[in-house]
Amino acid sequence: xxxxxxxxxxxxxxxxxxxxxxxxxxxxxxxxxxxxxxxxxxxxxxxxxxxxxxxxxxxxxxxxxxxxxxxxxxxxxxxxxxxxxxxxxxxxxxxxxxxxxxxxxxxxxxxxxxxxxxxxxxxxxxxxxxxxxxxxxxxxxxxxxxxxxxxxxxxxxxxxxxxxxxxxxxxxxxxxxxxxxxxxxxxxxxxxxxxxxxxxxxxxxxxxxxxxxxxxxxxxxxxxxxxxxxxxxxxxxxxxxxxxxxxxxxxxxxxxxxxxxxxxxxxxxxxxxxxxxxxxxxxxxxxxxxxxxxxxxxxxxxxxxxxxxxxxxxx
Amino acid sequence: xxxxxxxxxxxxxxxxxxxxxxxxxxxxxxxxxxxxxxxxxxxxxxxxxxxxxxxxxxxxxxxxxxxxxxxxxxxxxxxxxxxxxxxxxxxxxxxxxxxxxxxxxxxxxxxxxxxxxxxxxxxxxxxxxxxxxxxxxxxxxxxxxxxxxxxxxxxxxxxxxxxxxxxxxxxxxxxxxxxxxxxxxxxxxxxxxxxxxxxxxxxxxxxxxxxxxxxxxxxxxxxxxxxxxxxxxxxxxxxxxxxxxxxxxxxxxxxxxxxxxxxxxxxxxxxxxxxxxxxxxxxxxxxxxxxx
Numbered sequence: 001x002x003x004x005x006x007x008x009x010x011x012x013x014x015x016x017x018x019x020x021x022x023x024x025x026x027x028x029x030x031x032x033x034x035x036x037x038x039x040x041x042x043x044x045x046x047x048x049x050x051x052x053x054x055x056x057x058x059x060x061x062x063x064x065x066x067x068x069x070x071x072x073x074x075x076x077x078x079x080x081x082x083x084x085x086x087x088x089x090x091x092x093x094x095x096x097x098x099x100x101x102x103x104x105x106x107x108x109x110x111x112x113x114x115x116x117x118x119x120x121x122x123x124x125x126x127x128x129x130x131x132x133x134x135x136x137x138x139x140x141x142x143x144x145x146x147x148x149x150x151x152x153x154x155x156x157x158x159x160x161x162x163x164x165x166x167x168x169x170x171x172x173x174x175x176x177x178x179x180x181x182x183x184x185x186x187x188x189x190x191x192x193x194x195x196x197x198x199x200x201x202x203x204x205x206x207x208x209x210x211x212x213x214x215x216x217x218x219x220x221x222x223x224x225x226x227x228x229x230x231x232x233x234x235x236x237x238x239x240x241x242x243x244x245x246x247x248x249x250x251x252x253x254x255x256x257x258x259x260x261x262x263x264x265x266x267x268x269x270x271x272x273x274x275x276x277x278x279x280x281x282x283x284x285x286x287x288x289x290x291x292x293x294x295x296x297x298x299x300x301x302x303x304x305x306x307x308x309x310x311x312x313x314x315x
Numbered sequence: 316x317x318x319x320x321x322x323x324x325x326x327x328x329x330x331x332x333x334x335x336x337x338x339x340x341x342x343x344x345x346x347x348x349x350x351x352x353x354x355x356x357x358x359x360x361x362x363x364x365x366x367x368x369x370x371x372x373x374x375x376x377x378x379x380x381x382x383x384x385x386x387x388x389x390x391x392x393x394x395x396x397x398x399x400x401x402x403x404x405x406x407x408x409x410x411x412x413x414x415x416x417x418x419x420x421x422x423x424x425x426x427x428x429x430x431x432x433x434x435x436x437x438x439x440x441x442x443x444x445x446x447x448x449x450x451x452x453x454x455x456x457x458x459x460x461x462x463x464x465x466x467x468x469x470x471x472x473x474x475x476x477x478x479x480x481x482x483x484x485x486x487x488x489x490x491x492x493x494x495x496x497x498x499x500x501x502x503x504x505x506x507x508x509x510x511x512x513x514x515x516x517x518x519x520x521x522x523x524x525x526x527x528x529x530x531x532x533x534x535x536x537x538x539x540x541x542x543x544x545x546x547x548x549x550x551x552x553x554x555x556x557x558x559x560x561x562x563x564x565x566x567x568x569x570x571x572x573x574x575x576x577x578x579x580x581x582x583x584x585x586x587x588x589x590x591x592x593x594x595x596x597x598x599x600x601x602x603x604x605x606x607x
Contacts, residue, residue: 015449141590144538147575249451253453275457280461286458287450295449
């Protein structure tokens with residue numbers, strides 16, 4: 001297992017290096033002179049432009065710019081926001097807990113809906129309960145989550161008046177208000193991946209239910225409920241756990257539009273605002289942090305997969 | 316299980332014909348295909364079908380609720396929502412089809428190259444693919460579109476680039492599998508050059524899974540285009556796009572909910588149709604995956 005882990009880590013480092021080149025290359029796509037964009041209203045002043053160029057090292061060769069950028073990145077320096085005049089790193093750290101709360105709530109909702117639905121669906125394969133679960137999952141996967149968000153606001157805020165349509169109250173301030181402001185977006189975000197969980201669970205359960213040990217358990221005369229929950233489920237959950245960590249990372253992408261719809265000041269709203277304001281260092285920083293989170297989560301997923309499944313450990 | 320018993324019985328017809336029969340038996344997939352064709356028809360015939368001009372504004376009919384005259388109501392500039400939904404199909408379907416085609420053209424050659432060449436070529440291509448896949452699809456598309464600048468063509472390019480690594484991975488895996496088969500072995504021993512093996516012997520055999528993935532990717536690309544247009548990074552106003560219509564609708568949710576309902580419904584229907592079609596194609600073309 002340790003050899004495997006080392007190999008896996010050895011794979012991550014070149015991946016991250018290439019990723020850093022790709023993210024650095026993003027700014028080369030930018031139309032126009034970055035110094036002029038950054039200077040804003042002072043763009044007419046040649047001295048300001050010269051200062052910015054020197055600071056951004058725009059007068060240096062591209063590889064030198066990249067190495068300097070990477071060096072700062074390795075020291076945790078993600079650059080400086082052009083609009084908010086704050087370090088990008090601290091901006092992201094400030095917004096991350098909000099998205100973390102939203103993401104974990106959404107994840108819990110997705111698991112709570114998707115996993116039981118997948119189990120029921122596999123246990124009643126090709127019967128009405130299975131069809132219904134599949135239809136709902138497919139509908140969920142096909143609904144753009146920003147539209148689902150708008151429809152939720154229309155129903156629960158405008159028509160019924162149950163929940164506030166937008167805004168955010170931190171957990172530490174007032175947990176009731178905090179839950180009231182995040183429950184709807186969490187449902188929207190979680191609903192969009194509940195269908196994915198349902199499909200994965202169903203496939204894994206169907207695979208497990210066809211195994212010999214399940215036939216043995218049935219032959220022993222164990223009740224079907226015990227066979228499904230004790231014997232099949234425990235083994236079926238192995239791939240679901242791995243996929244779960246990847247889905248958790250994918251929630252970050254879903255959070256972008258969900259936070260925009262519900263005006264939640266998180267990580268996703270940060271990138272959208274940065275895009276509107278052409279605040280490129282923030283866009284870049286968000287991509288760097290997202291990629292790091294994603295890579296870490298998939299590594300955790302792989303380790304969990306190894307830890308749960310003893311058969312793989314020997315290999 | 317039924318797959319094994321069915322294949323034991325000798326059946327008439329070519330593999331293509333059998334696949335077609337399997338596909339037609341899949342009623343939901345046929346329905347999906349019908350809905351896709353309906354939207355394609357609406358997009359192509361938009362100038363003939365749309366009852367009103369999708370762009371011309373009229374201050375005398377602002378935010379009218381749905382009626383016999385305006386089936387889906389009118390928007391904040393007095394434009395007919397129904398006509399704009401029909402014209403919006405153009406942006407969505409074009410973005411879906413063109414960006415996935417570009418992703419295929421970009422991803423498949425690299426995937427084949429990596430899978431067939433192996434060695435350091437494979438290592439480099441695979442690491443780049445891993446790197447791109449470690450940024451969630453939508454965030455990569457948003458970042459690319461942001462740096463390229465707001466325009467529908469740039470949004471499509473951003474989606475194409477973000478969608479390509481999955482095709483690299485798929486083509487690579489299939490090529491590696493095909494490399495060890497007897498027919499490729501035979502083709503190589505006859506002295507065929509590698510490019511000929513890739514094009515004539517490997518590619519035709521990996522078309523079915525690529526087709527399935529392409530259909531599912533179109534569904535994802537349509538959602539991505541709508542998301543980018545919603546954020547103002549795709550189709551620019553006043554040109555109609557479902558995503559930008561939803562963006563405008565958000566400001567009038569209490570006064571004109573119809574502005575939000577119909578464009579979203581259109582996205583939902585067309586994406587659902589592509590997903591059904593993709594699932595059906597997978598069942599028809601890849602018997603191994605059936606029942607999963």
